[in-house]
Amino acid sequence: MQHSKYLIIGSSHAALEAVAAIRMQDPDGSLTLITRDKHLPYSPTVLPYVVSGRSQPDNINLKDQAYFDLHAIEFIPGRKVEKIEPENHCVILDNGQQWQYDKLLLATGASPLIPPISGLDQTEFLVLRTLEDAIALRQASSQAKKAIVLGAGLVGMHGAENLAEAGLDVTVVEMQTQVLPGYFDPQAAGLIESAFSQHGVTMKMGHRAVRIEQQDNGCQVELENGETLEADLLLVSTGVKPVTDYCAGSGIETDQGILVDDHMATNQTDIWAAGDVTQAGDFYSNAQVVTGILPDAVEQGRIAGMAMSEDPCLKSYNGGIPINTYTFYGQQAISVGVSDLSTGTLADCSEVELSVDTDNGFFQKIIFKDNQLQGISGINAALDPGIMWQLILRRIDLADDKADFVAKPLETGRRLMSRTWR
Amino acid sequence: MTTIEKAITPDIDDSHYQSKTLVCDGNEAAAWGVALARPDVMAIYPITPQSSLVEYLSQFVAEGIIDAELMNVEGEHSVMSALQGAALAGARTYTATCGPGLAFMFEPYIRTPGLRLPMVASLVTRDTLTPQCVWGGHQDAMLVKEAGWIQMYCETVQEVLDTTTMAFRIGEHPDVMLPVNVNSDGNYLSYGATGIQLPAAPLVDAFMGEKNVNWHAALDPERPMAIDPLTGGAGGPGPSMFANYRKSQCDGMQNALRVIEETHKDWGDRIGRYYSPLVEEYRLDDADYALVTIGSMTGAAKDAVDLARDQGEAVGIIKIKTFRPFPVEAINRALSKVKAIGVVDRSVNFGWNCGPVYQETLAAAQRLQRFLPSASFIGGLAGSDITVEHFSQVIEDTAQLLKGHHYDEPIWINRND
Amino acid sequence: MALGYNTITFNPDKCDGCGDCMRACSQAKAGTDDPVHSRIQILANETPSTGEQQSPIEMAMCRQCGDPKCVSNCPAAALSKDLSSGTIDWDSSKCVNCLLCTVGCAFGGITYNVEVGHVTKCDTCDGNPACVKVCPHGALEYNTSGSVYTRIGDKEDLFVPGLSACQGCNSELLIRHTLRNVGSNVVVATPPGCIPGMGTVGYNGKTGTKVPVFHPLLTNTASMLAGIKKQYNRVGRDVTMLALAGDGGVGDVGFQSLSGAAERNEQQLFMCVDNEGYMNTGMQSSGSTPAGSWTSTTPVGKEMQGKRTDAKNMARIMMMHNCEYVATASLSFMDDYYDKLDKALAASKRGFAYLHVYAPCPTGWRFPAAETIEVCRKQVESNFVTLWEFTPDQGLQFTRSVDKPAPLADYLKQIGKYRHLNQDQIDHLQRRVDNQVKSLKAFEQTSAVS
Numbered sequence A: 001m002q003h004s005k006y007l008i009i010g011s012s013h014a015a016l017e018a019v020a021a022i023r024m025q026d027p028d029g030s031l032t033l034i035t036r037d038k039h040l041p042y043s044p045t046v047l048p049y050v051v052s053g054r055s056q057p058d059n060i061n062l063k064d065q066a067y068f069d070l071h072a073i074e075f076i077p078g079r080k081v082e083k084i085e086p087e088n089h090c091v092i093l094d095n096g097q098q099w100q101y102d103k104l105l106l107a108t109g110a111s112p113l114i115p116p117i118s119g120l121d122q123t124e125f126l127v128l129r130t131l132e133d134a135i136a137l138r139q140a141s142s143q144a145k146k147a148i149v150l151g152a153g154l155v156g157m158h159g160a161e162n163l164a165e166a167g168l169d170v171t172v173v174e175m176q177t178q179v180l181p182g183y184f185d186p187q188a189a190g191l192i193e194s195a196f197s198q199h200g201v202t203m204k205m206g207h208r209a210v211r212i213e214q215q216d217n218g219c220q221v222e223l224e225n226g227e228t229l230e231a232d233l234l235l236v237s238t239g240v241k242p243v244t245d246y247c248a249g250s251g252i253e254t255d256q257g258i259l260v261d262d263h264m265a266t267n268q269t270d271i272w273a274a275g276d277v278t279q280a281g282d283f284y285s286n287a288q289v290v291t292g293i294l295p296d297a298v299e300q301g302r303i304a305g306m307a308m309s310e311d312p313c314l315k316s317y318n319g320g321i322p323i324n325t326y327t328f329y330g331q332q333a334i335s336v337g338v339s340d341l342s343t344g345t346l347a348d349c350s351e352v353e354l355s356v357d358t359d360n361g362f363f364q365k366i367i368f369k370d371n372q373l374q375g376i377s378g379i380n381a382a383l384d385p386g387i388m389w390q391l392i393l394r395r396i397d398l399a400d401d402k403a404d405f406v407a408k409p410l411e412t413g414r415r416l417m418s419r420t421w422r
Numbered sequence B: 001m002t003t004i005e006k007a008i009t010p011d012i013d014d015s016h017y018q019s020k021t022l023v024c025d026g027n028e029a030a031a032w033g034v035a036l037a038r039p040d041v042m043a044i045y046p047i048t049p050q051s052s053l054v055e056y057l058s059q060f061v062a063e064g065i066i067d068a069e070l071m072n073v074e075g076e077h078s079v080m081s082a083l084q085g086a087a088l089a090g091a092r093t094y095t096a097t098c099g100p101g102l103a104f105m106f107e108p109y110i111r112t113p114g115l116r117l118p119m120v121a122s123l124v125t126r127d128t129l130t131p132q133c134v135w136g137g138h139q140d141a142m143l144v145k146e147a148g149w150i151q152m153y154c155e156t157v158q159e160v161l162d163t164t165t166m167a168f169r170i171g172e173h174p175d176v177m178l179p180v181n182v183n184s185d186g187n188y189l190s191y192g193a194t195g196i197q198l199p200a201a202p203l204v205d206a207f208m209g210e211k212n213v214n215w216h217a218a219l220d221p222e223r224p225m226a227i228d229p230l231t232g233g234a235g236g237p238g239p240s241m242f243a244n245y246r247k248s249q250c251d252g253m254q255n256a257l258r259v260i261e262e263t264h265k266d267w268g269d270r271i272g273r274y275y276s277p278l279v280e281e282y283r284l285d286d287a288d289y290a291l292v293t294i295g296s297m298t299g300a301a302k303d304a305v306d307l308a309r310d311q312g313e314a315v316g317i318i319k320i321k322t323f324r325p326f327p328v329e330a331i332n333r334a335l336s337k338v339k340a341i342g343v344v345d346r347s348v349n350f351g352w353n354c355g356p357v358y359q360e361t362l363a364a365a366q367r368l369q370r371f372l373p374s375a376s377f378i379g380g381l382a383g384s385d386i387t388v389e390h391f392s393q394v395i396e397d398t399a400q401l402l403k404g405h406h407y408d409e410p411i412w413i414n415r416n417d
Numbered sequence C: 001m002a003l004g005y006n007t008i009t010f011n012p013d014k015c016d017g018c019g020d021c022m023r024a025c026s027q028a029k030a031g032t033d034d035p036v037h038s039r040i041q042i043l044a045n046e047t048p049s050t051g052e053q054q055s056p057i058e059m060a061m062c063r064q065c066g067d068p069k070c071v072s073n074c075p076a077a078a079l080s081k082d083l084s085s086g087t088i089d090w091d092s093s094k095c096v097n098c099l100l101c102t103v104g105c106a107f108g109g110i111t112y113n114v115e116v117g118h119v120t121k122c123d124t125c126d127g128n129p130a131c132v133k134v135c136p137h138g139a140l141e142y143n144t145s146g147s148v149y150t151r152i153g154d155k156e157d158l159f160v161p162g163l164s165a166c167q168g169c170n171s172e173l174l175i176r177h178t179l180r181n182v183g184s185n186v187v188v189a190t191p192p193g194c195i196p197g198m199g200t201v202g203y204n205g206k207t208g209t210k211v212p213v214f215h216p217l218l219t220n221t222a223s224m225l226a227g228i229k230k231q232y233n234r235v236g237r238d239v240t241m242l243a244l245a246g247d248g249g250v251g252d253v254g255f256q257s258l259s260g261a262a263e264r265n266e267q268q269l270f271m272c273v274d275n276e277g278y279m280n281t282g283m284q285s286s287g288s289t290p291a292g293s294w295t296s297t298t299p300v301g302k303e304m305q306g307k308r309t310d311a312k313n314m315a316r317i318m319m320m321h322n323c324e325y326v327a328t329a330s331l332s333f334m335d336d337y338y339d340k341l342d343k344a345l346a347a348s349k350r351g352f353a354y355l356h357v358y359a360p361c362p363t364g365w366r367f368p369a370a371e372t373i374e375v376c377r378k379q380v381e382s383n384f385v386t387l388w389e390f391t392p393d394q395g396l397q398f399t400r401s402v403d404k405p406a407p408l409a410d411y412l413k414q415i416g417k418y419r420h421l422n423q424d425q426i427d428h429l430q431r432r433v434d435n436q437v438k439s440l441k442a443f444e445q446t447s448a449v450s
């Protein structure tokens, strides 16, 4: 049986950040990274750019073997964890190999959620989560003419833009009435939508696909209203779900994701979880939420790594905040924190500062509560999202600076942060 | 100068085994003694009556007779300090001083024996201030007799040269490892010129042997160690460590008695001049009483004794050469031959109201376990001359002891000059 | 693992918001004055809403973090920390414009530039930052102490662990750094004082130092080293002589030997660790104790309010010896210190080098141990001590500007030994400081002319 002091499952953002944190504190303790992916670590977020051709598959590695050698890390790609036995401090891989750990981190991320649409399971479709997916989609986009994208979340929107730019005739089908729900309010979403429309993408918002059928050279998608769409490429991007199958029978508590406390510890001794796989504390409420965004995976990964290596500087997780930076057709959409009061719990006592210039594609929305920033979203508005995130997390009192902040959020934010750091 | 220069070059040529005759005073003789010992580092600061000695040294360095680092430092305190440093780096070191210079040097001076650093420092003895005075006397050397330096007093200019060279070998002996003062009387020896023999350098080189001055302690990156960590206190290993350091220092001092004798003997065998290394007995074997002398006064004392002998007085001389370590056995061997002594000092012991040599001699004599009538004579202060006439009086006064006379007070010579 | 690097530092108290730095940066990076291209942003001379002058001025730029979140957040491996220079490099060929890096940065240090269509950030102009060069007020500095620490950190600490200095001791820090840099081909002299007191020479047969070390007397450090050096020269070995002495062993009872050695241009590096008194033995006053200081021999009472006379300026006295090299230093300016240490070491091969390092003492001066470096900094920033160097050829040159000093009172009030000072005493010290600076400046001018 193999043994590693620190055993990390996954090799993406959460895992790599945990590794860095552990190595800060414990440069020598044996450390092993096991991932089911066959490649050197890369980020799912870069995949749309692999599809578009902007990024080359061999040029996207987040770490290379030299890094692992330098830090005495054993990197084992192409191996899937199948089972965990917390009572034995043991992990069992798909080849039957057993690994004993002192401390275990589960950073297995998420995988595409395949909606239960009738006929989908008999239809050829594509998803985008792995490098293989991206290469397949790129391949397909060069041969197909017509594409249907199911779901107008981040993955779908990226996919749609890529496919449209590749010359395909693209239709986006979204069950909800707007794109990117949770990050932008309907008005901002409308601006984004219209950019897509202007670039020839058909945006079918508020439409549910009810049946899908495989055809000779493509598929047919039937919508709730009876309308049918045909395409020779179907991209399913209806969200993600944490990868937790291997937790079955282990006693690790899961809900939508693996439940963790504010040090990313699971309910089982010596097992932590971080990143897309978790369901962790929310910043705004007492709920446990699945955030599924990269900055959170990094944040959680670092906390887990610090906890595992008993770093005395360990601080608690502040709770997840939705954050999104999204570039579409050369425009920037940024959203930090609450963006839409109609869906949240803040409605009653919040203050909203809105500024919109539709002609110039400008949108800016700032939400305060008790003189604290709750959220800021913008399109083509200059913002430092990192500073905004800190202003929210630190609950910085803006009573004296509110007017300045509303007038010039970029400069005022920088000034406030500069002062805070000093 | 050139012939003499040749005399100390290492070229081995028969002619170089011949000693040379030269006429010089005690300060120059000391400088020749130093030259023959081939020091590495000399640090100097001038002071009367030593000044011409360091002038000779400087001259010798300037002319290449001495191949050594010469440090013209800003005071005697630094003289001793620089030499300690040099010795800790492995150098054979030398200086000379006296009187107020010695007093200023005192702080580092008392540290050299504890560091067990062999070193030679000539004391061209001088009386101490105040009254203001620049002339000879033994008060300076007597003040530092408890500092842990070996002290040898010379009688003649020739002895100054020979003893200076020998002193290096004595101090560096592994059983000793202590600094040595070669004391020569200011004025009388320092400036008194006479003909002397300069030994041939190759003979002296053979006599000196291998140089190894800091085998026990070094400030050397190639053998790093801490020199003189804090030691002692009331707990832990400190108190016993300190006591053992002190004890071994005392052992070194006692070993010096043997080493001084051996060295003088070897010098005599190689160079042809023998001295009484610790105590010289002069016309003592059939003496009833004796004078105890130290240093250059002994010449006049011997003349006076010869005169007294001519008149039938059974008087002799016990001359002390080695004062530190005090040669108790040798002194007592001499004292046991006589029934009374008169001790002549060129300095005073204030608290005991006598001379220090007197006091030390009596301390040794108590081990004879018999009463030895004695008198303390104090003379030759501040350069004053203890003449043959003075000594004749000393002999007369000492003879009174045999008749049961007793002196409550020291007898002051020169008081009525 | 932890590595230190050179950094651009910003002192808002010295910034008047002139914007020269931003123009210089825009010019360097985009060939224009348009501040949109500047990777350093000096923030708002005025409050947008009221038009009032903001004080102090704030600044946003890349801090070249040690654990950069921009790098962690980059999905495309376009950002990386260069382990040799410490800068965070941006690779345009890999960047996908996702802006996730800007989510990671809490400083506004990496930002999207609409004009060029991608993020930009400070690259420190390859270690020669344009902004620093043009700053007319010294508000921006290029601080190299980080990289110095890295360089020195790789070298062996030649003192043993567990020296028993007081908490927060500046001197222990200093000697450890110093000996690391000097290396092992050295003989170290530590006359009685805090440095041997903390166990460097050791106790009862044990040593605290891995190189040859000894206790000279308080009075003879320079002379002993001179003697050692003479012998090594004689046998043809090049060994460094290093004195680590307190101010008493330097300027009071040690002064004669020091002055003599300087006059003879003995080849040694003599370092004065100035804690303004005899701190090791219970904080008695020395010639280096400033006027007004409480010490155990200049107490505060009805008839006496601390030391009645001014300190002597030993560094200046040593300059008057025309030594091979003389400099003052403070541990709050490590890069400056190391620079001077290197020069002093080199000078000590030719002759006498004197380094005067100011060493605030938490125990003796009565300030919290955690504030040592801050007190060091305030000493310098108030001109209470000044940083300069001297060589016979170059004369005196300040290594840190003495213009725009902070008020001396700010420095004094941090320190317990000055707590009792009345306004007259504070004024006296301020005058003294001003006069010292004036006269040093006169020396500086003399050197500039000659």
Ligand SMILES: Cc1cc2nc3c(=O)[nH]c(=O)nc-3n(C[C@H](O)[C@H](O)[C@H](O)COP(=O)(O)OP(=O)(O)OC[C@H]3O[C@@H](n4cnc5c(N)ncnc54)[C@H](O)[C@@H]3O)c2cc1C
Residues within 6 Å of the ligand: A009, A010, A011, A012, A013, A014, A015, A034, A035, A036, A037, A043, A044, A045, A046, A047, A048, A079, A080, A081, A082, A107, A108, A109, A110, A111, A128, A129, A154, A155, A158, A243, A246, A274, A275, A276, A277, A292, A293, A294, A295, A297, A323, A324, A325, A326, C098, C100
């Ligand atoms: C197309 C796309 C675009 C995105 N764009 C953005 C964006 O713009 N902004 C943003 O914030 N986020 C974006 N995301 C989400 C972001 O990529 C994720 O939040 C982030 O990658 C989560 O990192 P993680 O380490 O938690 O998990 P993942 O990145 O999902 O990594 C999981 C790791 O676990 C391994 N693994 C899984 N199961 C097993 C097993 N059983 N055994 C062994 N190994 C296993 C995998 O091989 C992988 O290495 C995007 C995602 C996609 C797919």
